[in-house]
Amino acid sequence: MRVRLYDVAHARAGDKGNLNTISLIPYDPAWYPALCAAVTPEAVAAHLADRVAGPVVRHRLNNLAALIFVCPRAPEDTVTTSLHLDAHGKSLSSALLELEVEVEVEVEPEAEAEAAAEAPGGLG
Amino acid sequence: MSTPQARIACGAGFAADRTAPAVDLVERGGLDAIALECLGERTVALAALRRLTDPAGGFDPMLGKRxxxxxxxxxxxxxxxxxNAGAADPVGAARMVRALGAELGTPTTVAAVTGDDVLDRIDRTAPAWEDGLPLEAHGELVSANAYIGVDALLPALETPASVVVAGRAADPSLFLAPLVHTLGWDTADWTRMAAGTLVGHLLECAGQVTGGYFADPARKPVPGLADLGYPLAEVGADGTAVVTKLPGTGGRVDRMTVVEQLTYEVTDPRGYLTPDVTLDMGAVTVTDTGGDRVAVRGARGRPRPPDLKVSVGYRAGFRGEGEIGYAGAGALARARLAAEVVRERLSGVLDRLRVDLVGHSALHGEALAAGAEPYECRLRVAGLAADRATAEAVGEEVSALYTAGPAGGGGLRTATEEVIGVLSTTIPRERVETGVVVLEGGAGR
Structure with missing residues (x-):
């Protein structure tokens, strides 16, 4: 099935120099394995190619059911010297959530998954 | 978790942050300490430049109001x-705070932490992290500040000072230092240094962990955003912590807000470097116990890095900007025509030029904007040049669109400003000498 990330996950962008970090966190941790499979660093780099020079590095935080994408911009596109309106790249979280991916795994319905999300520690 | 032993809060997460939530936290929080994080990457460099022309301009201009x-x-x-609002002049800031205490009838002993200014001792031929070119190849260097940590802040907390003002102290260290002081931690206990650093990391952006920078009415609403409460943490002797906020304030603290902030600006969750420790977040767990309380545990630590990060400010030229708006039928087409006209008129004039259609493709580019037709659209032009006069050409050409551009342009704004760029490098820890200056509270100015 095809999903838009906005419909299953939330995101936060931060910046360091000419890097953006963008986290991707499913509302329902049951979606985490599917997002790990579908939202590859390559897919993110291609989707954000307007701003991100690549290559994108992805970190997995399995305990938290969260992904972090580290996205390099052009060397001169630093927060202080950028000519972009959004010099920090803070709005890129919303750009990532516009990405549509093909999810192969059958994800449990939200009602059942909420119980799983409340188990101590979430996904181990 | 163990009985709470230290209560620490964050009253500001950046230079322009609100003040009222900090007052509320001090009044009702039962706190051991509150930290105000007021320095961005470029803030120290700008303060260093202000100080050249204004002796009182070297520290955060909002510190007095706070x-x-x-x-x-x-x-x-x-x-x-x-x-860390001392910015480029912690001693000057401390003098101001002490004088303010005398004026308000609340005599305040203030400690200034010095030594982060390393402009006289950095290696100017070292490569910048951002582009690998030597620092000095980028332009005149105007500031260099090392990220100092707990070992610089602790001596100030061991004085009677009730206010400690530093310059470029690392953000999490502003929280870790009072935790170390209150809980009597050993600064070589990497597990506790990691736990306290994680607390600092979660708190350092103030409202960003209590529902700020989070709300999306359709998917993740935040109650009472206008009255957003800022965070406090209850930290046990073993480093486990509960992040929460004051009762009756707006916002929310739950698994979602805490995980968003935990992952914020983390480029390597298994090797998060601060002056104090190498923090590994790989085994961290968060437990949402309801009632705006989230327990955080599981931080692992490795020894602190031998070198300190340094932010280097340099004169990067002048940025000229101009904007003009178009609305109604054909707005996008007229904005596009205006963009083409300005590009042609400024061809070859500036070192770098960028033309955006605000309301359409300015933030994320044409591919993601495709197919959408906005009611109104704003042309934005930005250019960089070595000198001010050349940069001003941007504003001049955008202004000229009034009479010599497409139909119906309005809402002109132009600006030209000097750009202080910031680069990153490192310095060996032993080359940085920090100190403390204590100003005794008293009636005198």
């Missing part, structure tokens, strides 16, 4: 305050 609201409640509740 302290005017906070000194009396700090004094009354016996709460200590730690801040």
């Amino acid at each position: 302290m005017r609201a906070l000194l009396e409640p700090l004094h009354r509740t016996g709460t200590r305050l730690v801040t």
Whole structure:
């Protein structure tokens, strides 16, 4: 099935120099394995190619059911010297959530998954 | 978790942050300490430049306003305050705070932490992290500040000072230092240094962990955003912590807000470097216990890095900007025509030029904007040049669109400003000598 990330996950962008970090966190941790499979660093780099020079590095935080994408911009596109309106790249979280991916795994319905999300520690 | 032993809060997460939530935290938080994080990457460099022309311009211009609201409640509740708002002049900032205490009838002993200014001792031929070119190849260097940590802040907390003012202290260190002081931790206990650093990392952006920078009405609403409460943490002797906020304030603290902030600006969750420790977040767990309380545990630590990060400010030229708006049928087409006209008129004039259609493709580019037709659209042009006069050409050509551009342009704005760029490098820890200057509270100015 095809999903838009906005419909299953939330995101936060931060910046360091000419890097953006963008986290991707499913509302329902049951979606985490599917997002790990579908939202590859390559897919993110291609989707954000307007701003991100690549290559994108992805970190997995399995305990938290969260992904972090580290996205390099052009060397001169630093927060202080950028000519972009959004010099920090803070709005890129919303750009990532516009990405549509093909999810192969059958994800449990939200009602059942909420119980799983409340188990101590979430996904181990 | 163990019985809470230290209560620490964040009253500001950046230079322009709000003041009222900090006052509320001091009044009602039962805090051991509150930290104000007020320095961005470029803030110290800008303060260093201001100080060249204004002796009182070397520290955060909002610090006086914040302290005017906070000194009396700090004094009354016996709460200590730690801040990096000293920017390029911690001693000057401390003098101002001490004088303010005398003026308000709340005599305040203030400690300034010095030594982060390393402009006289950095290797100017070292490569910048951002592009690998030597620092000095980028232009005149105007500031260099090392990220100092707990070992610089602790001596200030060991004085009677109730307010500690530093310059470029690392953000999490502003929180870790009072935790180490209150809980009696060993600074070579990497597990506790990691736990306290994680607390600092979660708190350092203030409202960003309590529902700020989070709300999306359709998917993740935040109650009472206008009255957003800022965070406090209850930290046990073993480093486990509960992040929460004051009852009756707006916002939310739950698994979602905490995980968003935990992952914020983390480029390597298994090797998060600060002056104090190498933090590994790989085994961290968060437990949402309801009632705006989230327990955080599982931080692992490795020894602190041998080198300190340094932010280097340099004169990067001048940025000219101009904007003009178009609306109604054909707005996008007229904005596009205006963009083409300005590009042609400025061809070859500036070193770098960028033309955006605000309301359409300015933030994320044409591919994601495709197919959408906005009611109104704003042309934005930005250019960089070595000198001010050349940069001003941007504003001049955008202004000229009034009479010599497409139909119906309005809402002109232009600006030209000097650009202070910031680069990153490192310095060996032993080359940085920090110190503390204590200004005794008293009636005199």
